[in-house]
Every structure is written in C-alpha cells, then in structure tokens.
Amino acid sequence: MRRLLLVAALAGVGCTTIASPTRISPYEYKYFAIDGNGDTTAITFHWPRSMLPIRIFVPDTSVLRPHVATAIQRWQDAFLYGEYRAVIVSDSNQADVIFENNLPPFLRAGIRMDAMAPQCGGATDAPDAATHTVPLPLHSYVYTPLPLTTPGLDACYRITVTHEMGHTIGLLNHSPFSTDVMYSNPLLDGISTNDRETAETAYHVPANAVPTGRR
Amino acid sequence: MRLIHAVVLAGFAVTPLAAQATVQLSAGATYSRPLVDDGILDTKLRLAVAPTVGLAVGIPTGSGPYRALLEGHYSRSRPTVTEGTGVTDELSSVAVIDALLMLEAPIHGGIRARIGGGAIFYQPSERQGVFLNGAAHRWIIAGELFGTRRLTDRMNLLVTGRIDYHEFSTSVLRARGYGGNQSVQRYALSVGVERKF
Numbered sequence: 433m434r435r436l437l438l439v440a441a442l443a444g445v446g447c448t449t450i451a452s453p454t455r456i457s458p459y460e461y462k463y464f465a466i467d468g469n470g471d472t473t474a475i476t477f478h479w480p481r482s483m484l485p486i487r488i489f490v491p492d493t494s495v496l497r498p499h500v501a502t503a504i505q506r507w508q509d510a511f512l513y514g515e516y517r518a519v520i521v522s523d524s525n526q527a528d529v530i531f532e533n534n535l536p537p538f539l540r541a542g543i544r545m546d547a548m549a550p551q552c553g554g555a556t557d558a559p560d561a562a563t564h565t566v567p568l569p570l571h572s573y574v575y576t577p578l579p580l581t582t583p584g585l586d587a588c589y590r591i592t593v594t595h596e597m598g599h600t601i602g603l604l605n606h607s608p609f610s611t612d613v614m615y616s617n618p619l620l621d622g623i624s625t626n627d628r629e630t631a632e633t634a635y636h637v638p639a640n641a642v643p644t645g646r647r
Numbered sequence: 648m649r650l651i652h653a654v655v656l657a658g659f660a661v662t663p664l665a666a667q668a669t670v671q672l673s674a675g676a677t678y679s680r681p682l683v684d685d686g687i688l689d690t691k692l693r694l695a696v697a698p699t700v701g702l703a704v705g706i707p708t709g710s711g712p713y714r715a716l717l718e719g720h721y722s723r724s725r726p727t728v729t730e731g732t733g734v735t736d737e738l739s740s741v742a743v744i745d746a747l748l749m750l751e752a753p754i755h756g757g758i759r760a761r762i763g764g765g766a767i768f769y770q771p772s773e774r775q776g777v778f779l780n781g782a783a784h785r786w787i788i789a790g791e792l793f794g795t796r797r798l799t800d801r802m803n804l805l806v807t808g809r810i811d812y813h814e815f816s817t818s819v820l821r822a823r824g825y826g827g828n829q830s831v832q833r834y835a836l837s838v839g840v841e842r843k844f
Contacts, residue, residue, distance in 0.1 A: 447830050448827055449827075450683055450826070450828060451686075452686050452687035453823065453824030453825060454687060481730075481734055481736040511776065512685075512776045512819070513688070513690050513728045513736075513777075514728060514736060514738045514776050636690070638732075
C-alpha cells in the first residue's frame with residue numbers, strides 16, 4: 433500500500449510555476465498619425481501567427497541579402513515562443529516584405545531615420561492610419577549615396593537592415609536610447625535587451641492594425 | 648473500486664515473476680504538462696501528446712522478488728504555444744529522451760511497481776525560442792505501475808502507466824531573468840513485451 437501511495441504521490445508532487453520577469457518599461461513602439469477624422473491615432477501592429485513565417489524578398493544579387501538573413505535571425509532569436517518567424521523567398525510576388533537597395537520613392541509615407549548614418553540610410557512603409565491597415569507588401573529601403581567600397585558600409589547596411597526589419601515586425605517608432613538598434617540613428621550592431629523586451633511587449637498586446645492585400 | 652481492482656487482476660493473470668534478467672520493449676504515448684507557463688506574457692508552451700518508445704533492461708537484485716532496471720524512453724513532438732487570447736501555434740519538433748534507473752517490486756499478483764530517477768534530455772530540431780541554445784537536460788523522478796500477462800514461458804505482455812516529474816528551465820530562460828523552474832509532470836501509457844533470460 434505504501435508503494436502505491438508513493439507512486440500516486442508523484443502525480444501531485446510539486447506545482448511551481450516559472451517566474452517570468454517583468455519587462456522593463458519598453459520604449460514607445462506605436463505609430464502616431466492623423467486618422468480619417470483628423471484625430472491623432474496610435475497604431476499598433478504585429479504579424480498574426482496564422483501568417484508565420486513571414487515571407488521576405490530580397491534579390492539574390494542584392495548587397496543587402498546577407499544582412500537580411502542576419503536581421504531575420506536576430507529578430508527571431510529575440511522571441512521565446514516563436515512569435516516572429518520569417519523566411520527569404522525567391523518570388524517578390526509572394527512576399528509580405530520587400531527589401532530594396534534604393535532610395536524610397538518620393539513622398540511615399542514611411543518611417544524614416546531622423547538622421548542618416550554616416551554611410552547609409554533607411555526607410556520603411558508606414559501603416560495606413562486612416563484605415564488601420566498595413567498594406568502588403570511592406571517595403572523597406574536601405575541605401576547609400578556613397579561608393580560600395582566605402583569603409584564601414586557593410587556594417588552600416590547590417591545595422592540599418594536590422595533597424596528597418598524592426599519596423600516591419602511592428603516596432604513602428606524609434607527608441608530614444610542610442611544603445612538600441614531602434615534608435616533613430618542606430619550604432620548598435622545587434623539587438624539590445626530593451627529592443628527585445630519592447631518587441632515582446634508589442635507581440636503580447638492586441639494589435640489595432642491588420643495586414644491587407646496579399647494572402 | 649473493488650470491481651475495478653478485480654477486473655485488473657483478472658486481466659493480468661497472476662504471473663509469478665521471480666526476479667530474473669529481462670529485456671522490455673514498449674510503445675505508447677506521453678502527455679506532458681506545460682514546459683513554461685509564462686504569467687507575464689500570458690503564454691503556455693507545452694509538448695503535444697507524443698508517440699513514445701521504450702527500452703528497459705532488468706537485472707535481478709539478489710534472491711528476492713526485487714530487481715533494478717535501466718530504462719530509457721524516446722518521444723518526439725512539436726511544442727504548442729497557446730496565448731492568452733486562445734491563439735495557438737506549433738513550433739519545430741523536440742525529441743525527448745529519458746534515462747532512468749528504476750527499482751521494481753511486486754504489488755499484487757501480476758501488478759508490479761517501479762520507482763526511480765535519472766535524467767531527461769530535450770533535443771530540439773531547431774535552435775528556437777526557449778531552446779535557442781540547443782539541448783537542455785534536467786533531473787527526473789518517475790514511478791510506474793504495470794501489469795503483466797504471460798504469453799510464453801519466456802515472454803510476457805506488459806501494460807504500463809508511468810508518471811514522472813521534473814523541473815524545467817533552459818539556459819535561455821535563465822539568461823532572460825526567468826526565476827525558478829516550471830514543475831512538469833508527464834503521464835505515459837504503453838504496451839510492450841518482456842523477454843526473460
């Protein structure tokens with residue numbers, strides 16, 4: 433009888449839950465714009481799990497391609513529960529996000545870096561504030577006015593692609609801290625704890641903008 | 648309750664198991680409680696019910712009816728994420744292997760019990776999320792109750808119910824400030840055969 437009780441006791445042994453840390457105050461990641469009624473609106477967006485993995489197109493021959501792969505890995509690794517997953521696709525018609533090594537089109541609404549980094553700059557399409565939608569495909573532009581042989585350009589591309597991809601995952605604003613890759617003029621070649629925790633927060637509060645267009 | 652007891656005993660006709668060397672093969676399924684129950688992000692990570700295979704080698708311990716067994720189980724399933732909103736998603740598969748040293752004793756007739764411990768290993772197919780740093784291993788304790796039915800002089804049929812317990816965490820969770828561990832109970836049912844030597 434004792435043996436039976438011992439075995440049965442295993443069923444109820446221990447009931448501790450892992451202690452999740454509180455996230456430090458994330459920086460502002462919402463996009464503020466004027467909506468259709470002329471009022472200021474705060475837009476939040478994250479990719480729904482039903483759309484994962486997100487399909488990203490960057491031309492095979494683009495100088496951005498290895499940096500896009502690095503940025504995907506960095507942002508995927510920021511999450512604990514697979515909230516964001518992405519793959520590079522070979523057909524731009526199938527893509528949710530397109531990375532271009534060009535200047536953004538004139539007057540296209542975008543989240544742009546406030547100041548261009550020394551060697552390169554970037555911009556990403558903004559959500560549609562009037563309809564609370566994110567029209568697909570999203571475009572990110574990473575460009576340089578300098579020759580491709582300029583020292584430091586490779587690192588600038590890597591940092592800027594990571595920053596622009598941060599906008600495409602739903603960080604629709606800039607960090608006020610220069611130690612974050614989502615700072616308006618980023619220097620960090622990676623993702624900070626602050627960036628990670630802000631992204632986690634963005635993916636665990638309801639989004640009020642939805643992707644539209646493809647799919 | 649007595650009726651259930653009687654049915655169980657009738658199903659597993661008394662098979663005197665004098666302690667002797669045996670090899671056991673089994674197949675079944677394992678259900679696991681959540682590996683992580685994240686109260687802040689309101690997310691649960693659990694393994695789906697997994698097909699499981701097991702191998703055990705039994706070694707007699709003296710002249711009594713007791714014996715020691717080295718036991719191992721292998722299962723593979725995809726972790727399921729469930730968010731507070733009810734949204735669910737599946738991640739890349741994870742293989743779970745446990746290695747146990749068990750002590751076995753008769754309970755009644757063909758019903759026997761085992762208790763022991765060992766280690767459990769999580770081997771993800773992709774470095775991702777809580778398994779970003781790859782494999783993880785933890786200590787585990789386990790208890791089993793099983794019935795035997797004689798097939799031939801050297802072969803028995805086994806039906807086993809197993810409960811085990813470990814405390815889950817990974818280096819990624821610890822690095823990101825997760826304190827303590829998640830209590831994880833697993834429940835397994837299997838059918839197998841035992842070959843005596």
